[in-house]
Amino acid sequence: MTDPAAADWTTEKVLEILRAQAAQGEHPSAQVFLADNVTATEVGDRARDIVTTAAAKTSSPDATINHVRRFAKSFSVSAAPDVIAAIAECRDVKSILPNRIDDVYPKPVGKSPA
Numbered sequence: 001m002t003d004p005a006a007a008d009w010t011t012e013k014v015l016e017i018l019r020a021q022a023a024q025g026e027h028p029s030a031q032v033f034l035a036d037n038v039t040a041t042e043v044g045d046r047a048r049d050i051v052t053t054a055a056a057k058t059s060s061p062d063a064t065i066n067h068v069r070r071f072a073k074s075f076s077v078s079a080a081p082d083v084i085a086a087i088a089e090c091r092d093v094k095s096i097l098p099n100r101i102d103d104v105y106p107k108p109v110g111k112s113p114a
Contacts, residue, residue, distance in 0.1 A: 009097060011088045017098050019081045029066065029078040029099040035092050040070040046092055047075040054086035055079070 018028035038046050047065050055063040063079035076099055077087065088096050 009095070011096060014096050014098055015081060015085050015088070018084055021098070021100070022081050027062075027078055028081055028084065029076055030084050030087075031074055031076050031097045031099055032087055033094045033096070034073040034075075035094045036073075038073055038092055040073065043070045043073055043075065044068045047077075050087055050090050050092060051077055051079070051083075054083050054090065057086045058082045 014030065018030060021028040032047070032050070034043060034046060047068055051063045051065055055061060058080070060080050060083045063077060063083045066076040066078060068075045073094075077084065079087075084096065087093060
């Protein structure tokens with residue numbers, strides 16, 4: 001059985017969130033998780049290749065890699081939503097999430113608001 005909360009983090013939903021951030025004048029950023037076939041030592045090089053290719057594909061020079069996390073096989077990138085969409089299409093990308101998530105704390109169950 002699939003987790004109903006997982007539907008909130010589909011690539012389409014994440015891109016929708018990033019486009020909304022861009023519409024508000026913010027510069028969107030995302031956390032990009034790489035596929036299992038990418039080794040920890042390759043993460044930095046693959047991140048550069050993926051971002052460079054996506055930026056060239058969309059003719060957008062404003063893509064910046066912020067942090068590379070080798071052991072998580074991920075990197076964060078600040079870019080226009082179209083660039084992040086192109087990044088998400090890359091075969092070495094497993095998933096993406098927005099860097100800014102407003103509400104990640106669990107809600108108390110069975111308690112009335114104080």
